[in-house]
Amino acid sequence: MELKPLFLAHLKERLAYAEKALAANAFDALVISSGAAYTHFADDQDAPFRPTPHFRHYCPLTGPHHALLIRPGQKPLLARYAPEDFWYEQLSLEAIWGGTPFWVEGFQVVECASLDAVWEAVGKPARAAYIGNETERAATAELDINPVKLTAYLDWGRAYKSEYEIRNLEDATVLGAKGHIAGREAFLAGGSELEIHQAFAKGVGCLDHELAFGSIVALNEKGATLHYENKRHNKNGATMILDCGARVRDYASDITRTITAPTCDARFKALVAGMEKLQLELCAAVKKNLPFGQLHHQAHLKVAALLQESGIMNVSAEECVTKGFSRAFLPHGLGHHLGIQVHDVGGKLAGPDGTFQAPPPEYPNLRTTRTLEPRQIVTIEPGLYFIPMLLRPFREGEHASHFNWTLIDELSAFGGIRIEDDILVTEGEPRNLTREHLAK
Numbered sequence: 420m421e422l423k424p425l426f427l428a429h430l431k432e433r434l435a436y437a438e439k440a441l442a443a444n445a446f447d448a449l450v451i452s453s454g455a456a457y458t459h460f461a462d463d464q465d466a467p468f469r470p471t472p473h474f475r476h477y478c479p480l481t482g483p484h485h486a487l488l489i490r491p492g493q494k495p496l497l498a499r500y501a502p503e504d505f506w507y508e509q510l511s512l513e514a515i516w517g518g519t520p521f522w523v524e525g526f527q528v529v530e531c532a533s534l535d536a537v538w539e540a541v542g543k544p545a546r547a548a549y550i551g552n553e554t555e556r557a558a559t560a561e562l563d564i565n566p567v568k569l570t571a572y573l574d575w576g577r578a579y580k581s582e583y584e585i586r587n588l589e590d591a592t593v594l595g596a597k598g599h600i601a602g603r604e605a606f607l608a609g610g611s612e613l614e615i616h617q618a619f620a621k622g623v624g625c626l627d628h629e630l631a632f633g634s635i636v637a638l639n640e641k642g643a644t645l646h647y648e649n650k651r652h653n654k655n656g657a658t659m660i661l662d663c664g665a666r667v668r669d670y671a672s673d674i675t676r677t678i679t680a681p682t683c684d685a686r687f688k689a690l691v692a693g694m695e696k697l698q699l700e701l702c703a704a705v706k707k708n709l710p711f712g713q714l715h716h717q718a719h720l721k722v723a724a725l726l727q728e729s730g731i732m733n734v735s736a737e738e739c740v741t742k743g744f745s746r747a748f749l750p751h752g753l754g755h756h757l758g759i760q761v762h763d764v765g766g767k768l769a770g771p772d773g774t775f776q777a778p779p780p781e782y783p784n785l786r787t788t789r790t791l792e793p794r795q796i797v798t799i800e801p802g803l804y805f806i807p808m809l810l811r812p813f814r815e816g817e818h819a820s821h822f823n824w825t826l827i828d829e830l831s832a833f834g835g836i837r838i839e840d841d842i843l844v845t846e847g848e849p850r851n852l853t854r855e856h857l858a859k
C-alpha cells in the first residue's frame with residue numbers, strides 16, 4: 420500500500436489521541452519541536468542529530484529546530500526551519516523526499532528562514548504544553564515545558580502501532596535482515612568485529628549513526644558483555660553475537676543472532692540450538708492479555724531447563740529459577756517495546772495517567788511490565804551467558820555444588836547466546852516480523 424494514505428490515517432488517529440491527552444491534562448494546545456543538536460562539552464562539534472521522538476511520532480521530517488503546533492480540530496502547523504546556509508546543505512522538501520513528501524498534506528507548512536521565524540509561527544498559544552529541548556524559546560513563548568503527566572499519557576499511546584508504523588517497522592526489518600546476512604557472511608569468512616560491523620552497515624546501506632543503535636558485534640568471550648560496542652581487530656571467531664538493527668522513516672528494527680563457526684565446540688553449538696528452540700516457543704507464546712512479566716518468567720524456566728539438560732546445573736528448572744541461579748545466566752529482561760525508540764517508551768506504565776508499574780524485585784532489569792495487547796510490537800530476546808562477575812558469588816558461595824564449574828569454564832570462551840526477533844501482537848496468532856525476512 421502507498422505510504423500517503425497509511426500516513427494520513429496514522430496522523431488522524433494520533434491527533435485524535437493527542438486531543439484526548441490534552442483534554443485529560445487541561446491543555447488546549449501542544450507544541451513539539453524537533454529540537455536542538457547536542458554539542459559536545461568544550462567543543463564545537465555536535466553529536467549526530469536525532470529529532471525529539473515525540474516530534475517524529477507525528478512528522479517524519481528530519482533536521483533540527485522545526486516546530487509542530489497541535490490544536491484540537493485544526494490541521495497541525497509545521498514551522499519548518501530552512502535557513503539559507505553555506506556551511507551545511509539545506510534542501511527543499513521536494514529535493515529531500517524526491518518529490519512531494521507523502522506526509523506533507525497532513526500539515527499547514529510554514530517555511531521559516533530563522534529560529535525567530537519558527538517561534539513567531541508558533542506564537543504564544545494559550546494553555547499550551549511544550550515537548551522538546553529548546554526550553555529557552557519555549558519559556559519565552561510561555562509554554563508549560565515538558566509536563567510529566569501529559570508526556571506519560573502520550574507515551575502510553577505510543578505502544579499501539581498504527582498500520583503506517585507497522586509498515587515502517589517491517590521495512591526496517593527488511594533492511595536489518597540484509598545487514599544480518601552480510602554480517603554473518605563476513606563472520607563465517609573469518610572477519611574481524613570491525614569488518615563484520617562494516618559488512619552490516621553496507622548491507623543496510625547507511626552511515627553508522629543512521630543504524631537503529633550502535634551495533635553489537637561480539638566474538639567469542641566478548642559475547643558475555645551484553646552491550647559490547649567496541650570493535651576489535653580479533654578475527655576468526657568461533658562464535659558471534661550480532662545485535663544490530665536498521666532504521667526506516669525513524670522506526671527501528673532490533674535483531675540479534677548468535678552464529679557459530681564450524682570450528683566451534685559441539686557442546687556450545689547444542690546450547691545455541693536449544694536457545695533457538697526455546698526462543699521460537701516464546702515468540703509463539705506472545706498473545707493479547709498476557710502480562711509480559713509472565714512470559715519473562717517462562718523464559719527463565721526454559722533457560723533453566725536447558726541448563727539442566729546440558730549438564731551446567733544439577734538442579735530442577737523450578738529450583739534454578741526460585742533460588743535465583745538462572746539470573747546469573749540471564750540477567751536482562753526478555754524484551755522491550757519497539758518503535759521510534761529501540762527501547763520504546765511507556766513500558767513501565769500501568770495506564771495513561773502515568774502510574775508507574777515497577778518490575779518485580781526478582782527481575783529488576785525487566786524493561787516492560789505491561790500486559791500485551793494487539794498492535795503492540797515487542798522484542799523477544801532470551802539470552803544465556805557466561806558472565807564471570809555474576810557467576811563468582813555462586814562459585815564462592817554455599818550453592819557452588821549445583822554448578823558444573825569445569826563445563827562453565829570451558830564454555831566461557833564462547834561468551835554467550837542471544838536470539839532476538841520483533842513480534843507484533845494481534846487479536847490472534849502473533850506475527851514474527853523478523854523471521855518473515857530472516858528465517859534463521
Ligand SMILES: [Mn+2]
Pocket residue numbers: 673755798800839
Ligand atoms: Mn533488543
